[in-house]
Amino acid sequence: MTQRIYNFNAGPAALPLPVLEHIQEEMLDFRGSGMSILEVSHRSKWFEDVLDDTTARIKRLLKLDDRYHVLFLQGGASMQFCMVPMNLAVAGKPVDYVDTGTWSTKAIKEARIQGLDVRVVASSQEKEFTYIPKEVPSDGKAAYLHLTSNNTIRGTQWRLFPDSAGIPIVCDMSSDIFSRIFDPAPFGLIYAGAQKNAGPAGVTLVIVRDDMLERVPATLPTMLKYTTYVEKKSMFNTPPTFAIYVMGLVTQWIEETVGGIEKMEGVNNRKAALLYDYLDSQNFYRGTAMPDSRSFMNVTFRLPTEELEQKFIKESLASGLGGLKGHRSVGGCRASIYNAVPTEAVQALVDFMKEFARKNG
């Protein structure tokens, strides 16, 4: 009998069980091909259908109009930290960034390496990135404004995106894409490594608006230009076929089983409320993010001592709750409650937390 745990990993992370079962079912003979999806040519009709279907589902889920191109890249979200400034900077203009922690900080570093005029227009560094800045000043001069929608490590999230005064927003949505409704209109480019909330590691989703492509310098290497992926439908070279296929199944699950992004957001809101309501009701655990900046995807908290945190992580795993250790850079505990983490898992976590507090408080 297969024994599965409740998986709170930050990434790679939980995938919906029906998706895993679907993969298993068609593994040996993919849709009448007599081969697995891992073995078919990326130029075959079988894979072409997967790519088209996945693209169409992403466009429907995020309500993207015809100006937006859906691309599948490699190199992780980290590759986008350098590709964004390479492709979207404009000569003579600054680029604006908001620093909300580790991933934003890395994106800023990559833009600076390229010698650009990088302006950090808002930051929450002085309070250890425990909040989302309230004001994001704009003088209307920047080529783009870069944000990280959900801060996977610090457990903060933009609940509402700032008004960018017409400046295209570039956003790293690696850990909350497909988790909630948002208006795509202010976004010039969105990117997301799949392994948090959208699929397995190995593919990075990039959504780019038509007008951004006019900026792409002709002098960039072919593989580093967004225009190459647009012109060649993400198939200039061999794309990560299996990862795209799984992303297709995940988006199908959101559309057909969950019932769309609205429903998904409702489930996510209930899951986050379960956990935060409990955190707010007691004094043993302490949430680390400011209440108005809390992430609905990554819930970060501390226990009274590091010894108790280690004990908590060990005993929770023994009780079938995995992945609750905080990021190595910040310590503490973190429950990642992405789309694929069911409500029962969050309820089981809250029950475990109550019992642990009762025994150790």
Ligand SMILES: *Cc1c(COP(=O)(O)O)cnc(C)c1O
């Ligand atoms: C995990 C993560 C990254 C890094 O992703 P890679 O695919 O490993 O490069 C970047 N940004 C955010 C918000 C993340 O959560």
